[in-house]
Structure formats: C-alpha cells, structure tokens
Amino acid sequence: MPNRSSNAEYIPLRTCVICRRKTEKKQLLRFVLLNSEIVLDLNCDVEKRGYYVCDDNNCLQELEKKVKKILRSRFDYGR
Numbered sequence: 001m002p003n004r005s006s007n008a009e010y011i012p013l014r015t016c017v018i019c020r021r022k023t024e025k026k027q028l029l030r031f032v033l034l035n036s037e038i039v040l041d042l043n044c045d046v047e048k049r050g051y052y053v054c055d056d057n058n059c060l061q062e063l064e065k066k067v068k069k070i071l072r073s074r075f076d077y078g079r
C-alpha cells in the first residue's frame, strides 16, 4: 500500500539571506524587488527573485541595508 503520510513530512526549507540560517519556508518572510523597492511578498506569488529573511528585527534591518547596496550597485552598473 502506498504510504501517503511520508510525503506530508516534507518540509520546504529556505535560507535566510542575512544570517544563512535554514528555516521552514512558512516561518520566513519573502521579499521581492519591485520598481527599486523591497516589498513583502505575502502570498509568495510574485515571479521575481525572492529574498527570504527571518521574522527577526536584526535580519530585517540588515536586509534593508543589503537592498540599498544592491540598488546602488545596479545604478552604478548603468553608467
């Protein structure tokens, strides 16, 4: 008999882009870059590169810094 319960035990893990900790996907916040702004992708349905971050003040603050750097380097690239 096929064992269906073994499938249900699969937990998708994502790595926080800041602290590199592996956490259950549903416990992380997913952000995407939209029009040079970082936006929380609540439903995880935006087809852009997502940034997974812990729901943690420190990680969120670091993400903001990281995003600013990414945006700056993008603008520099065009020159």
Ligand SMILES: [Zn+2]
Pocket: 016, 017, 018, 019, 020, 021, 053, 054, 056, 059
């Ligand atoms: Zn983190």
